[in-house]
Amino acid sequence: MLKKVINNVFTEILWPNWKQNSSHSVSPRVWLKTFKKVAKDTNIIPLQLAQTLASSPSLLRIMLNSFKSKENFPSSRDFAINIAFEISQAGFATDLRSLPELWRLRFFAVTVRAQWLTTIDNSFVLKLRFKTLHGCNPLDLITDGADCLPDLDQLLCNRDKLTKAFFNNYSSADADTEVTVWLPDNSGYVATDTSAKVTIPICVNPSKGVDLGFFRQGFNYSTGRCKNRLWLKDSSIDQRQAQESARFEYASLSRLTRRAFNHSGSTNAA
Numbered sequence: 001m002l003k004k005v006i007n008n009v010f011t012e013i014l015w016p017n018w019k020q021n022s023s024h025s026v027s028p029r030v031w032l033k034t035f036k037k038v039a040k041d042t043n044i045i046p047l048q049l050a051q052t053l054a055s056s057p058s059l060l061r062i063m064l065n066s067f068k069s070k071e072n073f074p075s076s077r078d079f080a081i082n083i084a085f086e087i088s089q090a091g092f093a094t095d096l097r098s099l100p101e102l103w104r105l106r107f108f109a110v111t112v113r114a115q116w117l118t119t120i121d122n123s124f125v126l127k128l129r130f131k132t133l134h135g136c137n138p139l140d141l142i143t144d145g146a147d148c149l150p151d152l153d154q155l156l157c158n159r160d161k162l163t164k165a166f167f168n169n170y171s172s173a174d175a176d177t178e179v180t181v182w183l184p185d186n187s188g189y190v191a192t193d194t195s196a197k198v199t200i201p202i203c204v205n206p207s208k209g210v211d212l213g214f215f216r217q218g219f220n221y222s223t224g225r226c227k228n229r230l231w232l233k234d235s236s237i238d239q240r241q242a243q244e245s246a247r248f249e250y251a252s253l254s255r256l257t258r259r260a261f262n263h264s265g266s267t268n269a270a
Contacts, residue, residue, distance in 0.1 A: 003128060010129040015067070019242035022060040022212060027051075030123070031063045034116050044108045052092070057213035058082040058166070064212070064242055066116070069133045073117075075145030077152060078169065080109035082213075084156045085166040090218060102156050106148040117142055160198050167200045170214050175203030177253070179210075179246075182220040190220045192231070209243035209254030223248045 018028050027035075032054045039050035053059055059082055065071040084105055086092065120126040121138040130138050155161045160183065167181050183198040184190045191197070204210050215221065221232040230248035237244055238254065245254035 003132075006125055006128045007132060009125050010067075014125065016240070018064060020239050022057075022064060022242045023237045023239040025055050025057060025060070027054040027060065028063070030119060030126070031060070031116075034119050035112060038108065038111045038115050042108065042111055044104045044111070049087075049092075050108075053083055053086055056082075056086040058086060060242075061212045063116075066120070067129060067133060073134065073141050073145065074113065076106075076110045076113050076148035077145070079113050080106050080148050080152060080156065081162065081165050081169070083109055084162055088159065088162065089216070102153045103150070105156065106150075106152060110146060110148045113146065114142055164198070164200055167202055167214070170211060171203045172205045172208070175205050177206050177223060178203050179253070180222045182222065184218055188218065190218075192220060192222075204253065206253040209238060209241065209245050212237070212242055212244060215244050215246060221246065221248070223251060 021028050032051065035050040035054035036047060039045060039047045059079075062074045062078065062082060066073060087105075117138040120130050127138060134141075155165055163183055179202050181200040181202060182190050182192060182196055183200070185197045202214075215232070215235040222229050224230050230251055233247045233249055235244055235246040243254060246252065
């Protein structure tokens with residue numbers, strides 16, 4: 001009986017709150033405290049940067065995926081790739097090539113992951129829900145997927161490799177639609193023809209939408225090929241599910257909501 005009550009506290013109170021906050025790029029308190037604690041205890045990255053990262057869409061996605069039954073618990077490499085990608089975006093104004101000590105980023109990723117598992121373990125509600133979903137205690141996963149070795153540095157400091165690794169993580173196992181992500185060149189221009197520097201095909205399931213952080217300013221997106229290609233018109237977030245939706249001219253992915261991000265049909269940004 002107690003187990004059912006505790007699980008209901010999570011599913012009916014915490015979980016909806018987490019999804020709604022995440023949809024507005026607001027970090028739930030327990031997640032934010034995890035990042036702040038690691039920043040203060042290790043002095044690896046500035047506290048303000050840690051707080052900003054905790055509220056970034058792809059890191060909030062990691063938090064949510066920690067409590068999804070069909071998802072493996074995120075590895076330290078997952079944390080590192082998402083942290084590096086967020087830092088590389090225009091809002092952070094940080095060039096990863098100017099950060100020679102990439103060990104700091106990797107160490108922060110490993111430590112945040114371990115602290116998140118510890119935070120879950122220290123919460124009666126979160127721990128019980130975690131055990132229900134994953135069939136083990138949070139601390140049982142401390143060493144599983146914890147490696148984040150220097151061989152990752154070549155990916156973290158290469159924009160194209162990092163971006164590919166980031167977007168590839170959004171592919172769905174039960175996908176039936178392919179979305180192409182068009183990357184900008186060094187000047188920030190996104191070509192929409194054969195001159196495009198890099199494109200990444202990502203397989204998704206339209207009925208479910210896409211996890212937070214997939215649709216980004218500075219990139220373009222399309223479905224179909226050649227003459228049948230449809231370009232992204234706008235995207236939005238379903239706040240109840242913390243899932244992103246999109247409209248591609250005459251097609252759509254998932255259900256559009258009122259909170260839309262207009263792309264004005266531009267081929268230079270998405």
